[in-house]
Amino acid sequence: MNNEIKNKVMPTGSRVLLRVLESNPYINAQTESGLVITKGLHENPDDGNISQKDDPIWCAEVVACGPDCKLIRPGDHVYAVKNSLMPVPFRGEIFWVVGELNITIVIGDDLNERSSK
Numbered sequence: 499m500n501n502e503i504k505n506k507v508m509p510t511g512s513r514v515l516l517r518v519l520e521s522n523p524y525i526n527a528q529t530e531s532g533l534v535i536t537k538g539l540h541e542n543p544d545d546g547n548i549s550q551k552d553d554p555i556w557c558a559e560v561v562a563c564g565p566d567c568k569l570i571r572p573g574d575h576v577y578a579v580k581n582s583l584m585p586v587p588f589r590g591e592i593f594w595v596v597g598e599l600n601i602t603i604v605i606g607d608d609l610n611e612r613s614s615k
Contacts, residue, residue, distance in 0.1 A: 507588060509564040512598040516558035516578060524557065555602060556580050558594065567598050569613060574606035
C-alpha cells in the first residue's frame with residue numbers, strides 16, 4: 499500500500515476508502531463454510547444464451563477507514579454495493595468511498611474478535 503495514501507487520506511465518520519480489484523480473486527472459490535462464489539453467469543430466458551450480468555457488487559481492497567468504522571480494517575477485502583460508491587481521484591488513481599453500512603461482506607483476519615467488541 500502506498501504510504502502517501504495511507505498517511506495523507508482518511509475518510510470521515512464511518513466511511514471506507516476502497517481500491518476496486520481488477521479481478522475478483524474469490525470467483526469460483528469455496529469458503530470454509532461451503533459457500534461457492536460464482537462469476538454471475540445467467541441464462542437469458544428469451545433466447546437461452548448464457549451471458550455475464552453486470553454485477554451490482556464490486557470486490558475491493560480497503561485502503562483506509564474513518565474513525566467510526568467498527569468492523570472494517572485497512573487491508574481487508576470487501577464486497578460493496580456498486581451504486582453506493584463515490585469516485586475519489588487522488589494522485590492519478592481513482593479510489594472509491596462508501597459508507598460502512600453499504601459493505602455487504604468482509605473478508606479478513608480476526609473477524610470474530612472484531613465483531614464481539
